[in-house]
Amino acid sequence: MLTKGDDYPIHQTPEPIAYAGSDRNFYDRYFFNAYAPDGAAFLAVAYGVYPALNVADAHIAIVKDGKERCLHASRILGLERMDLHVGPISIDILEPLMRLKVSVAKTEGIAGEITFEGRAFPIEEPRFVRRNGPRLFMDYTRLTQNVRVSGWVEVDGERIELSGWVGTRDRSWGIRPVGAPDPQPTPGGTFAQFFWQWSPLNFRDRSVYYHINADADGKPWNTRAVILEDGAGPDGGFHTEAATMAMELIPGTKHARSGVLTIPMDQGAATVKIEPVATFLMRGIGYGGDWRHGGLKGELAVAREDLDCENFDVADMGNLHIQAISKATLSVPGQPDQRGVGVFEQLILGPYRPLGL
Numbered sequence: 252m253l254t255k256g257d258d259y260p261i262h263q264t265p266e267p268i269a270y271a272g273s274d275r276n277f278y279d280r281y282f283f284n285a286y287a288p289d290g291a292a293f294l295a296v297a298y299g300v301y302p303a304l305n306v307a308d309a310h311i312a313i314v315k316d317g318k319e320r321c322l323h324a325s326r327i328l329g330l331e332r333m334d335l336h337v338g339p340i341s342i343d344i345l346e347p348l349m350r351l352k353v354s355v356a357k358t359e360g361i362a363g364e365i366t367f368e369g370r371a372f373p374i375e376e377p378r379f380v381r382r383n384g385p386r387l388f389m390d391y392t393r394l395t396q397n398v399r400v401s402g403w404v405e406v407d408g409e410r411i412e413l414s415g416w417v418g419t420r421d422r423s424w425g426i427r428p429v430g431a432p433d434p435q436p437t438p439g440g441t442f443a444q445f446f447w448q449w450s451p452l453n454f455r456d457r458s459v460y461y462h463i464n465a466d467a468d469g470k471p472w473n474t475r476a477v478i479l480e481d482g483a484g485p486d487g488g489f490h491t492e493a494a495t496m497a498m499e500l501i502p503g504t505k506h507a508r509s510g511v512l513t514i515p516m517d518q519g520a521a522t523v524k525i526e527p528v529a530t531f532l533m534r535g536i537g538y539g540g541d542w543r544h545g546g547l548k549g550e551l552a553v554a555r556e557d558l559d560c561e562n563f564d565v566a567d568m569g570n571l572h573i574q575a576i577s578k579a580t581l582s583v584p585g586q587p588d589q590r591g592v593g594v595f596e597q598l599i600l601g602p603y604r605p606l607g608l
């Protein structure tokens with residue numbers, strides 16, 4: 252079947268672009284977030300296509316005053332990957348790798364027009380490859396880009412102007428578990444441990460990025476830290492795989508009370524102190540819950556969901572994956588400190604001995 256994508260030089264197999272190889276877990280996703288300079292309000296958007304499942308879905312969530320108001324949408328893809336809309340949520344690529352726009356037609360009290368403009372050329376994170384026993388669990392690439400944000404969102408009649416907001420967008424594609432889980436377990440392939448942190452931070456004239464996947468003993472199997480000045484091109488910035496994050500957990504939880512990122516540099520170590528101020532539950536944009544990515548909901552389904560992101564069950568598996576909206580202080584030897592804002596994403600499943608888990 253030929254589709255609009257076949258007229259673009261983006262094929263990845265000898266077949267038409269509608270087909271993405273043989274792995275049913277292939278996905279292609281957009282993610283966006285944005286936040287007020289003081290962290291008092293936050294929004295996130297996810298948009299994914301799952302070619303082998305023939306599903307597309309989209310989500311938007313707005314966090315304010317301890318409440319997370321979410322709009323979910325899912326549709327049958329119909330093999331056409333170039334129509335970037337699901338129900339009321341759509342994406343326009345205004346300038347590839349630099350400016351994208353998310354539109355939400357008013358539905359269930361939520362609407363918006365949000366433009367994300369890159370502060371520098373996106374960074375490419377190291378390719379994520381991980382096996383779970385004999386099966387390929389992850390194999391994907393992600394680009395990440397901090398952004399300046401403009402436009403507005405409306406929630407239940409309250410219009411929020413986004414002037415002065417900043418945030419992050421990413422694009423990832425490849426293989427991850429999506430849709431319904433496999434009904435037949437694989438001997439030797441039991442998924443028992445996962446440690447993940449991701450912290451893109453916005454400062455006055457630069458961005459800091461950090462992520463880590465580690466095993467139960469704290470040994471990283473994928474990690475990178477980047478300090479990137481505004482306007483930098485594809486080869487810009489300082490990159491290292493030697494950064495470390497020290498964190499203090501909130502008692503009785505797997506979520507951070509605070510964190511200190513240390514980035515070794517030629518002139519001495521830079522540090523970033525991270526102070527969470529609010530919580531965004533990732534289930535609000537399809538990371539788990541009833542609206543998990545790639546789930547089949549029929550020809551078209553749209554629904555609103557409201558979550559309490561201040562008083563929630565910390566032991567509920569669906570609430571483990573969060574982004575903590577955070578204030579941050581960057582200290583680089585020989586330079587004045589800079590204060591900024593960003594997120595501290597966290598997901599800890601199973602044991603992680605460096606934190607006593």
